[in-house]
Amino acid sequence: PDIPEDEMKELENKIELEELIVQEEKRISSIEETKKSLPVFQFRDELLRSVGKYQVLIVVGETGSGKTTQLPQYLYEAGYGKHGKMIGCTQPRRVAAVSVAARVADEVGTRVGDKVGYSIRFDEKSSENTVIKYMTDGMLVREFLTDHDLAKYSVMIIDEAHERTLQTDILLGLFKNLLKKRPDFKLIISSATINAKKFSDYFDSAPIFNVPGRRYPVEIFYTQQPEANYLSAAIITVFQIHMSQKSSGDILVFLTGQDEIETMAENLAETCKKLEGQIKEMVICPIYANLPPEQQKRIFEPTPKNARKVVISTNIAETSLTIDGIVYVIDCGFVKENVYNATTGMESLEVLPCSKASADQRAGRAGRVGPGKCFRLYTKWVYLNDLPRNPTPEILRTDLTGVVLLMMTLGITDLVHFDFMDKPSTKTLVKALELLYALGALNERGELTNVGIKMAMFPTKPMLSKSLLASSELKCCDEVLSIVSMLEDTGSLFVNSKEKKEMAKNAHASFHSKIGGDHLTLLQIWDKFAESGFSPQWCHDNFLQYKVLQKARSVKKQLQRICRRLGLLSDGPHESEREPNTTALRVMKAITAGYFSQSARLSPRGDTYTTLSRKQPVLIHPSSTLHGAVPPVKLIVYHELVMTTKEFMRHVMPVQGKWLAEYGRNYFDKKDLL
Ligand code: ADP
Ligand code: MG
8 A cells, every 4th residue: 555655654663663562671671580580579668667676777688689789679669769869879899880770770760970970999880869879888978977966877788798998887887876766777787698797686586587698509620739820720621611611601700800810801802702613602701990980881791602701800709799600619719908007007908718608608609590510720728727707807907098088077076986896906097197297187185187087078189288288388289189190099000912912012112201101101191191182092102001091181170170169170270280390309308298108228248228218128110110120229119019929019209318308397207227
């Protein structure tokens, strides 16, 4: 039949629309089905009744039972999001906050930042419409600064409480006070493992709600001999599973950090390419804190038929993220952690054996969809005798300077008597107070100064905040902002190309600063990046990670905003344009103003360094521009320590003794500086 064209169009549109509706209905019904299949669903009403009845509730359940994604939705459906109040849920890890928010937004049928939002350091997606907000525990601690009573929230879920991160522990203490002030407020503490009793005791015998999960048996395999290199052992194990196990089923590998994960991902990809056609397809998905969100999503995409997914993760996949379809787990048996020595005041990142509890959690990830297998890259003897039973709460193994400053700002001055779940040592608290005094954040009487109040406004460590404040006085705020933004943990900036090794090396060397070490090298990179118009091509040509610089750019913008608000940054022409000759020196002084306590002197033999205040041996990290400098730099400050075979200083800058004497006058003894 001859249908007129416009009628035809209309008909087509109608069919298209109908198809869309059918698709949407399908999507919704599949979401509904998934939601109903989760173990928590059967306890929905009982849970809500308990929340109504008690002010504090401890919820315990297996990973994957639906605590993180479902609880906030139940609370929302029950009306906790009414009267302009929000439902909050904290996560110890940034990746988890972002990824869970995306998932829940999808389930609720909204965009991230609308009804469901998230807030992590240097990245916030929420609006007036937001009723369910996921955030890192650290961000919630900061919210206390502007909203003492958390008036915006009707209920807060402290999720993954068993992780016992520093910020979660601080939150628990802050909530203990808040609950008395706000009888209408509800607190839910959610935890994966069985140490729930401790939380209950802490909150005056709060009731524990158990969500029984389903779990299939997991067969455990150990290596016969200790593995000299767990990375290569992991790679070999992946291929052994991939080629010998006929059935489908994805693999989850636990390693300790981004570098390892990327190395392994590259290696797997290369080998797969060589074996193309001879083996089944492998979908390789790395996951770690600094991975951009688009790539994070990939780990949740269904595995194509006839392929096998290999997820390579830090301990984030231990309990924070649930990936369906995992049948095989490979566990390296290690974890990267902060280690703090209160005697020396030195904090460093170390790779250490993980706890038995962690190893068991990791193994458990293989038994969610059916019986699974876990390959431990260590011996049974090590598991039984060498691994500590439980992880140490972070508050007992970290520097507390930042936390002490925040708590003082919140009016908590008597830290020694604060009701911590696990009390940090007095030594650690005293160290923090001493450094805050030396930085000028506290006065002789231990009271917060104006400088301290300003420092607390920055979401950065106190030493970095102090450098920013000093840079304003030294008229180099913009420059120090660039450096600070690049020093914030944004990932590895330098691309090490295997094929073009020389070219990459030369490109990187062209940025080296002769006088200012790594800090001014970063500044040179920033300036050239800005000159290029923030061009991805420029980064590519210079063997630099575009996404790292892009992230630094966003960090800088946000720190800039705080500086403007505090009146630290003038809008006029850059100060450096007026006095270009002394810029480098002024920048270095500003960095010293924050980092004098992390200084080291070349030993008389000229091969190692010792820290100024505690006389500890340290070395310059091989990645530093000052590594192997001729002649070696005599006096330096460092940004951080990493412990591998020895204590290495990463990001190092030369300093002058008189700067240390000036900025560290309340820190050093006279003899330290001789
Ligand atoms: P719990 O917090 O109890 O460990 P979750 O609420 O995180 O459990 O997860 C419940 C289920 O939701 C998981 O089994 C998984 O299928 C699904 N899920 C969670 N996050 C995502 C995501 N980002 N993408 C897809 N599915 C997800
Ligand atoms: Mg969870």
